[in-house]
Every structure is written in C-alpha cells, then in structure tokens.
Amino acid sequence: MQESEPSGVGDVASPDTERRAALAAALAATGLRDGAAFRKVYQLTSAKLFGICLRICGERQAAEDVLQEVYLIIWRRAASFEPLRSSPITWLATIARNRAIDWRRANGHPLPPPPDAEPRAAVETADDAALADVAMIAREDAHHVHRCLATLDRGSRDAIRAAFLDGATYAELAERAGVPLATMKSRVRRGLLQLRKRMTDDL
Template sequence: MTQTPSQDIADLISRCALRDRAAFRTLYERTSAKLFGVTLRILKDRSEAEEAIQEVYVKIWQRADRYVAGNTSPISWLVAVARNHALDILRARRPVSDDIDVALEIPDAGPSPERATQDNQERAQIEQCLGTLEPDRADAVRGAYLDGYSYEELASRHTVPLNTMRTWLRRSLIKLKDCLSA
C-alpha cells in the first residue's frame, strides 16, 4: 500500500518523536523550502528567516511528540510551528517601553507657559478692541481675517456694496491698530 505525501510527512514526524535522525533529515529536505517561505513572508528579511528556520527545526525536533496525527494535517502543524516562531521574532523586535522618566526629556511641541500666557493676553486685548467696533464692523473683520471670507462674500452677507465693505474693513483695522497700540 502506497502512502500519500501527507501520510509520509506524518510518519516522518512520528519517527522524529522517537529521535530518528535520518527521518529528521528527510523531513527537513521535504519541508524546509515551504517553511522557509512562511518565515520569509512574515519576517521580510532573508538572513533573519534563514536563522529562524534553523530554530523552527529545533522546535520541531523537540516537539515532534506533540503532533497528533488526524487532528491536523502534518504540513499544517509544521507551518503553524514556523509561523508562530516567526511571529514571536516580530514581537521581540518591538521596543520595550521606556521608563516614564524618559518622557520628561521629550520637549513639548506646544508653546511655553510664558508664551501661552502672552498669547492669551494678546487674544483678550484683541477681543476687547473688537468690542469697541460696531457689531457689524467687528463681524466683518472676524469674517475677513479669521474666517477667510472674501470682500465680496462679506458685502453680500452684510448687504452692502463692495466698496462700502472695503471702507468698513480699512477703517476698522485703523481703529484696531490705535486701540492695540494704546
């Protein structure tokens, strides 16, 4: 009776569990290309995959007695060993989280407390000066210089001619400049 390739590999694994070196050599010859492909696909580095495949076969030699014929196909079991080992290597690559004290050395990208205070004071002063303008003029200034509306859009929004809007904005900016410099 002729064995299928799957039964043949299962037999080789069983003989490896009995520490049959010749069976192990044959198993390696028949399956190493496939398992190397699995580790290479996961690790994406040829030299690392070559090293990993050696470790995979050490695991297969040590754990051959854990393979139970009939539960899974022998090649699936071998691929699982290779895959799990390659994933373990990937997990080990991740940097170990540093101590929280290292975070104290990372500069804050935001403004310094002094700069934030100064910005808040300037913002409050601008708001106070905007409050001295007529409400529609202040709204037009905010629309033009904070919200990015065009003069045409503001003229339409406030139902005034375009030149009137230009005059509003020019005069409002002059008032704001005087207020801010006072």
C-alpha cells in the first residue's frame, strides 16, 4: 500500500512571503538592538524607502538626508513594530513617507500630487556611505559609544545624542541651537565622522 504524501509537501513559500518573514524577523531583532539585524533591514528596504523619499522630496540630496533620519527612527522604534497590525514594509514606508513630508513642510515646499506610479528614479538605491556611520554606531557597545562621544566638542556631541536618543530631526536640532538647517546638517555629519574615527582608533 502506497503511503499518502505528507500534508504540505510541494507547498513552497513565495519569494514575497519569505522576504516579508525575513524582514519581520530582522525588525524584531533590531528592536533588541541587534546591529547585524539592523543592517539586514537596511539591505532589504533601502531601495524602496529611498524611492519614497526621492519621490516626495524631489531632490536626491534631500532624499538621502531624509533616508538617514528614517533609519535612525527605525533603529529607535523597531521594538514598537507589531506584525499583527501591519506588514513590515508598510510600517517602514509610513515612517519614510512621514519624514519626507515633514522635510517638505519644514522647507516650505508644497506637497506633490500623489502619482499613479512611482517614477523610474524610485528604484535607485541610496549611497551606502550615507548610513555607514549610523550602522557602525548601532552595532557598537553603548558604553564604548558614550565614551567616544565624550571626546567630541559639545555641539557635535549634543546634536548626535539628541538625534539618536531623543529622536530629534535636523530641523528640530537647528531650531534648538538657533542655527541654519544646513549648518546643523554639517555639524552632525562632522560629528559622526569624528565619532567614527574615535571608535575605530579606540578598538
């Protein structure tokens, strides 16, 4: 007598299902401050989220700046993701869309009309270097990061702490410090470069 085929044999999960499961798992691990999982989230979603930022911002440099803020938000809020309420990419896309809209409002740009489809530019990927410093900081021991932060000048140190710990945006930081937005962006970038060097030298 021929044995019946076990239930489920031949049922293969679709690539989309596997990708969604991998992203959900990476987000959950990111919520536990797993730096490797955070990099996985970036690898799986950067093209999509950059496309959203680019479509709404309309400027590549602005989109890259916003994307960096988006991943800082993701790093801080990953633990709040609830897979039963939304898909991971929907949750991430909402963060990207809201930050891009905030950027347009802060810079006095009217919101663009919703397109029928994302433009060709939306499939471009962001420069990995834009998040290199963020990824490095995310995977390092918190004590190590704070020790190296203490060696920076006060302006850069306070700005980086506010961005990572308080969830402040560039616009909010600029307003607090009473400096132009471009000056604050340069200050944070310079501080991240200095922090990266301190952390590397301290290894």
